[in-house]
Amino acid sequence: MKKLIGHLLLPVLALSAVSCTFFINQNTPKGYIRYAVYLLDRDGLYADGAEWEGKRTEVLKAARSIASLDEAHDLIQEAAEVAGGKHSFIMEPVRDTASYPERVPEVEMLEGGIVHALLPGHTGVKVSDSLYIHTVFDYLQEHLDARGVIVDLRNNTGGNMYPMITSVSPLLPDGIVLQFKSRKKTTPIPLGYVTESYQIAPESIRKFPASTPVAVLTDDRTGSSGEATLICFLGLDNVKTFGGPTAGYPSGNVTHTLADGYLFAITRSAEIARTGEVFCEDPINPDVITDTPLEDAVAWIESLDQ
Secondary structure (H helix, E strand, O other), rough: OOOOEOOOOOOOOOOHHOOOOOOOOOOOOHHHHHHHHHHHHHHHHOOOOHHHHHHHHHHHHHHHOOOOHHHHHHHHHHHHHHHHOOOOOOOOOOOHHHHHOOOEEEEEOOOOEEEEEEEEOOOOOOOOOHHHHHHHHHHHHOOOOEEEEEOOOOOOOOOHHHHHHOOOOHHHOOOOEEEEEEEOOOEEEEHHHHHHHOOHHHHHHHOOOOOEEEEEEEEEOOHHHHHHHHHHHHHOOOOEEEEEOOOOOOOOEEEEEOOOOOOOEEEEEEEEEEOOOEEOOOOOOOOEEEOOOHHHHHHHHHOOOO
């Protein structure tokens, strides 16, 4: 089962499963698969061309002899990887929330007046969006005179990108933070749209000076929404990235809830940074590849005062 959770582009978790149930009965393995194929046809980034047409025909033919939903899940996963790419997946919903490995962000002032904000992955299963956001956002608002800020995205395997971006919005300029490019259109995402989703008006956010150095740390577990958060910082003059190449899932997913409660995440779009660079299935390399990113980030920030 995939460990990377796709970031949620639209609030479709509760709605998508009923959108066409009037003509597809999901309660049979065949209907369940037909509905998944319908979603892939509609949303899949790669759901066109000969490869998908061949896989689509193969899957629908196989659905006639599928006897259980477990078999259906495997077949849908195969189809999803063709129509949506490696970031698309079907997974069982989280049932044991007590032991779910979701953490609250950690933020502290390092010696020398440098803020270190650790942003873990986030789905909202165990940690609320509000707690995630305000743990970091409020601290940043109280320390606008910091010498520099380190945004630590190491081990951030993804989830919902919007709380992540909102939490560090005092570091980002107003305007478009990234764009999503699907088969049919390109959708810009303004910072104000993101923060207002959490009742934080753009005009109420006190920003860091544009000259404040910001270091972003990454590693090979920085994936999905962690990568989207990284992309929001790319192209800013005061930002430098440190660590290792990311996991290689910088794409936008739309997530549906199927009839049996399984989550079905389909990659619908590539991501475009303010630099114009397009990211989708390849790792993002940092400016400085290093095994000691935190130490090197501190040294970089300190060097700017000399």
